[in-house]
Amino acid sequence: MYSTSTQKREWTYTPEKLAAVRLEINITFRQKYESVMKPEELELFVTPEEELRMQRSIEDAALKFADKFRPHIWPSVKWTALSFFKRAFLVWVPSDTSIRMVMMACFYLAMKIDEFYITIEDFVRNMNVGDPRQNAERILKLEPELMKCLNYNLTVHCPYRPFEGHLMDMKTRMLLLNFDLESIRRDSMRFFQHALQTDVLLLYPPSQIALAAINYGLHAQGKSDEILREFLRKLIGIEEDSWAARDARPEDLEKLEKTVTRVNQILKEVEKQYVAVTEQERESHKSQLSRIQALIPELDERRKAEWEAGGRIGQMPGAVTEQPVDSDDE
Amino acid sequence: MSKIRECKKCKSNEYTNKQLVMMINECGHPLCKNCVDNIFALNSGNCHVCARVLRKNGFREQIYDDPLIDKETFLRRKLRKVYNLKQDDFETLKEFGDYQERFETLVYNLVFETNVNETNAEIQAFEEKNKEKIDRNKRRLDDDQKWIEDQLRDERQMKARMTEHMETDARDKENATAVTDTRKIMDELRDSNVAAEVILDRERKKQIEKELEEKEEQEKRKRRNKEMLQTRKRAAENMSFNTVIRIAGRAYLHQPLELVINGPPMPNASQIESMGYLAHIRNATPDLIAGGYTSALGCSRALFEARIDLFAF
Numbered sequence: 050m051y052s053t054s055t056q057k058r059e060w061t062y063t064p065e066k067l068a069a070v071r072l073e074i075n076i077t078f079r080q081k082y083e084s085v086m087k088p089e090e091l092e093l094f095v096t097p098e099e100e101l102r103m104q105r106s107i108e109d110a111a112l113k114f115a116d117k118f119r120p121h122i123w124p125s126v127k128w129t130a131l132s133f134f135k136r137a138f139l140v141w142v143p144s145d146t147s148i149r150m151v152m153m154a155c156f157y158l159a160m161k162i163d164e165f166y167i168t169i170e171d172f173v174r175n176m177n178v179g180d181p182r183q184n185a186e187r188i189l190k191l192e193p194e195l196m197k198c199l200n201y202n203l204t205v206h207c208p209y210r211p212f213e214g215h216l217m218d219m220k221t222r223m224l225l226l227n228f229d230l231e232s233i234r235r236d237s238m239r240f241f242q243h244a245l246q247t248d249v250l251l252l253y254p255p256s257q258i259a260l261a262a263i264n265y266g267l268h269a270q271g272k273s274d275e276i277l278r279e280f281l282r283k284l285i286g287i288e289e290d291s292w293a294a295r296d297a298r299p300e301d302l303e304k305l306e307k308t309v310t311r312v313n314q315i316l317k318e319v320e321k322q323y324v325a326v327t328e329q330e331r332e333s334h335k336s337q338l339s340r341i342q343a344l345i346p347e348l349d350e351r352r353k354a355e356w357e358a359g360g361r362i363g364q365m366p367g368a369v370t371e372q373p374v375d376s377d378d379e
Numbered sequence: 380m381s382k383i384r385e386c387k388k389c390k391s392n393e394y395t396n397k398q399l400v401m402m403i404n405e406c407g408h409p410l411c412k413n414c415v416d417n418i419f420a421l422n423s424g425n426c427h428v429c430a431r432v433l434r435k436n437g438f439r440e441q442i443y444d445d446p447l448i449d450k451e452t453f454l455r456r457k458l459r460k461v462y463n464l465k466q467d468d469f470e471t472l473k474e475f476g477d478y479q480e481r482f483e484t485l486v487y488n489l490v491f492e493t494n495v496n497e498t499n500a501e502i503q504a505f506e507e508k509n510k511e512k513i514d515r516n517k518r519r520l521d522d523d524q525k526w527i528e529d530q531l532r533d534e535r536q537m538k539a540r541m542t543e544h545m546e547t548d549a550r551d552k553e554n555a556t557a558v559t560d561t562r563k564i565m566d567e568l569r570d571s572n573v574a575a576e577v578i579l580d581r582e583r584k585k586q587i588e589k590e591l592e593e594k595e596e597q598e599k600r601k602r603r604n605k606e607m608l609q610t611r612k613r614a615a616e617n618m619s620f621n622t623v624i625r626i627a628g629r630a631y632l633h634q635p636l637e638l639v640i641n642g643p644p645m646p647n648a649s650q651i652e653s654m655g656y657l658a659h660i661r662n663a664t665p666d667l668i669a670g671g672y673t674s675a676l677g678c679s680r681a682l683f684e685a686r687i688d689l690f691a692f
Contacts, residue, residue, distance in 0.1 A: 052641060052688045206684070214685025217678065220659045254688040256642065284643035307692050 051254055055202035060136050062251050070139050071097040078142040085351035093341045095144065103143045103334045106326040108134065108246050111152045118175050122165055124241065128207040130159035131245045133199060139251075140198050144341045153184070154191040162203050211259035212237065219263070222283045226276070233266025240265040240319065247322035249315055260308070261315035268316075274309060281305050384444065386411035388418075388427050397616070401441040404433045407450035407490075409441050451490045458486060461506050463516045642686035651675050656682070 051057055062070070075097045082094075095103070108131060115127045133155040141151070153176065160167055169189060173181040196203065220230055240262045244250070249258055264277050285301050384401055385392035388410055393399050400412040408428040410418070418424045419435035426433050443449040462482050469475040488498040506513065520528065564582055568575055646654060656678050663674045 050687060051684070052639065052691075057688070210681050211685040211687075214681035214683070217656055217659045217681060218685065221654055221656050254691050256685050256687055256689040257691075259685060260689065281643075286644070304690050308690065311692060 051206045051256070054204060054206060055200075056132075056204065056206055057254070059200065059202055060132075060251060061254070064248075064252060067139075067248060067251060068097070071101065074140070074142055075100060078145060082348045082352070085348055085355055090344060093144075093337070093344060095337065095341075100138075100143050102326075102330065103148065103338065104135070104138055105246055105324075106331045106334050107148050107152050109326045110149075110331070111156065112242065112245060114175070115156070120167075122160070123163070124238070125207040125209050126156070126159050126163045126165050127245060128209070128241075128250070129163050129205040130156040132205045132250050133159060133195065135248070135251055136202075137195060137198050144338065145345070147187075147342075148338065150187050150191055151195065154188050154195050157188050158192055158195060158203075159205075162205070206255045208241065208255040208259040208262065211256045212241075212262055215256075215259055215263050218284065219280055223276070223280060228270065233263065233270055235266075236269035237262040237266035243323040244315075244319050247319050249318055249322075252318070253311070253315055257308075257311055258315060261312045261319070264312050265316055265319075274313070277312065278305065278309060281308055382444065386414055388414045402438040403441040403446060403449055403453075404437045404439075405450075405453075406431045406433065407446050409446050409449075410438075447490065451486065454489050455486055458482070458489070458502070461502060461513060464509065464512060465516060465519065465521045468512055468516070640683075640686050640688075641691055642689035645679070645683060645686060648675060648679070651678055651682075 075095075079094050086094075111131070111134070112127065115122060115130075130152075134152055137151060137155065138148075157169070157172055159165075160172070169185045170181075173184040173188070176184055216230060216234075219226075223230075244258060244262075249261075260277075264274070267276055282305060285305060287301050287305065383392050383394065384399060386399070386401065386409070391399065391411060391413070396411075396413075401409045402412055402415045403409050404426065406426050406429050408426050410427065414427075415435065415438050418427070419433070419438070422435045423432060424435075425431065439453070441449050443452065462478075462485075464478060466472075466475050469478065485498055485502065488494055564578065567578055571578070646656070651657065652675065657674055660674050660678045660681075663672055663677075
């Protein structure tokens with residue numbers, strides 16, 4: 050049940066809060082190395098916006114990976130994995146981790162959570178980079194780290210089942226539609242695919258996202274919001290008849306309006322945030338990441354030197370916890 | 380007592396029958412009183428274990444839990460009536476010891492039923508041979524019995540002395556108060572100028588009241604004792620092992636749990652069927668149904684998830 054889940058309690062944000070969290074982890078990471086940084090290296094430290102684009106390019110690649118995955122995975126695995134990924138990078142910074150491997154670990158974990166049984170051997174066979182044995186080892190090592198980072202909140206409520214629910218409700222209640230409701234399915238699935246590369250899964254309940262997908266499908270069929278309104282009226286129990294409508298309770302009408310607004314807000318959000326990642330962008334992210342990750346061991350050395358030069362001995366406080374989760378050595 | 384007493388024949392035991400009385404005959408196989416009444420209605424019958432012919436009046440109440448011990452004490456007592464020779468009937472201590480040892484052997488033989496015929500013959504021979512001594516000893520007590528008698532007598536005397544002492548004490552006390560009372564009355568009669576009849580009347584009245592009070596008190600005490608006895612008896616009769624109903628705290632009031640959906644209302648199970656939802660979901664295959672799944676279940680799950688927090692803004 051979503052309303053009592055950790056997803057709602059811990060991992061659902063307002064847009065402002067989300068931006069604040071991202072800014073904070075970015076600043077913390079920057080502060081850690083600021084004192085030992087040379088000016089020409091400063092440009093390697095990216096802004097939160099750039100970090101987000103890096104995430105998007107990985108997500109894009111991951112969705113392609115998921116579509117090519119054999120055996121075919123069901124969509125909720127994708128949703129779960131990407132939710133894990135997005136949540137993880139509200140704690141970690143992309144520069145500090147091998148972001149690609151984290152994504153693979155997210156998928157591997159999501160398959161377990163979603164009861165899509167697969168062995169690690171079969172899993173790494175689907176990866177086309179790196180040595181299979183090494184990949185397997187790294188994924189398995191990352192998995193507990195990832196779970197810890199997620200605070201073991203592993204249940205993800207996906208919008209696919211609510212989508213089926215809405216569709217079933219529509220088919221049952223809207224008997225006077227002059228088109229086949231099944232025709233919206235393809236477009237709705239495309240909407241979900243786009244939504245996966247946005248922040249909506251950190252912002253809205255799955256039932257609303259599902260309704261947005263329905264509306265997206267209806268729009269793609271050239272229908273207006275009126276169908277959605279009528280559907281909601283029937284769900285809430287507001288009479289369409291103008292005479293009876295006078296008796297409708299104002300809070301019901303308010304709910305209807307708010308839901309329509311929210312659905313369109315989600316649609317707009319997805320439209321705005323979903324920007325296909327270009328090949329060029331991906332390459333630049335890749336080189337940027339590899340440069341900073343090559344630099345980090347050296348920066349750590351410098352921090353240690355500074356620590357010792359300051360007359361302090363022993364291990365730096367927090368040095369163990371600040372170890373990078375896994376270095377990208379591809 | 381670790382073991383429950385149970386009749387081997389009718390399987391009734393102390394729990395099922397609170398008035399269970401176990402009986403035992405010379406063969407040492409216990410039976411409950413009901414069974415004895417049933418089986419030995421014609422005064423004789425066979426033992427249900429060893430099929431020995433027994434008579435109804437041979438049954439006695441079983442005192443010890445172990446039937447073997449019960450049998451032994453019974454036989455021992457019976458045999459003592461014959462073997463009642465005292466130490467001074469023998470010339471030496473060794474002879475007396477041999478006699479006692481022999482007695483134990485006989486008891487053992489009878490209890491475990493080894494060489495019963497020989498044993499009985501020996502007992503009979505002994506009885507005939509020592510007839511005089513046995514008859515004489517019937518009235519004679521040995522040292523141990525004498526000692527016990529002495530002790531009992533002492534105790535009785537002690538008790539009697541105590542009660543006597545207490546009674547005299549009480550009487551003395553009463554006399555003392557009576558004496559002061561009469562003296563007080565005499566003084567009053569002499570000194571006051573109230574009529575003598577009035578004073579005497581008053582005193583008589585007082586006395587009667589006192590007597591009445593005492594009587595009442597005694598009756599009350601008697602009644603209380605009787606009540607106590609009765610309640611105890613009743614409790615013993617109605618002893619029960621049921622859970623005791625204790626009244627503590629407020630009574631539990633069931634309130635059905637409220638499911639907060641924060642969305643449009645859920646159709647219930649019958650509505651899902653009647654509104655035709657099931658036409659839009661895959662039919663459950665037989666193996667899924669065998670596993671407890673119905674298509675209505677899947678349907679309601681999808682509908683529920685579509686509604687939950689739909690109005691969370």
